[in-house]
Amino acid sequence: MFYAGFDMLFSILFPILFLVVLGMILYTIIGNISTWNKNNHSPRLTVPATVVAKRTDVSHSSSANAGDMSGAHGYDTSTFTSYYVTFQVESGDRMEFEVDGSDYGLLVQGDIGKLSFQGTRYLGFERS
Known part of the structure; x- marks a missing residue:
């Protein structure tokens, strides 16, 4: 039953x-x-901007080894980091973009230059 x-x-x-x-x-x-x-x-735009903030988002994922869901054979753990930079343009508006780790490492809070973007897609930043 x-x-x-x-x-x-x-x-x-x-x-x-x-x-x-x-x-x-x-x-x-x-x-x-x-x-x-x-x-x-969207049009490709290049505007004067200042780097005002940086942040990362780290995510973790685990999966059981050997297809054994009990974890008796251990786990594989993967880590993925997303990098974000917030820019402030002349109007005072702020925009946050996801950037590559190499760009993230080169940008410093307070940097002034020209921000290039297309919609929500970051294209680059050139210091003045």
Whole structure:
């Protein structure tokens, strides 16, 4: 009796969960394509700006070795760092861009120069 109820519950929940996960994946993909397209259709701008802040975002991921979900064979851990720099333009507006680690390392808070960007895409910064 218990197994029959479980089978029925599983046969109802699995398709619903599958559709929810599929919907989330599609929503993310469509959002990323939309942002990419909007950036490509935005003008490339170069404006005077000052570096006002820098930050990093470190994310961690672990997966069990040898396909063993119990972790009896240990875990592989991956770390990924995203780098962000906030610029202030002459109007007083601030814009934050994700940048490469090499650009992040070269930029210092207080640097003044010309910021180049296209939509939300960082293109570069040239000190004055």
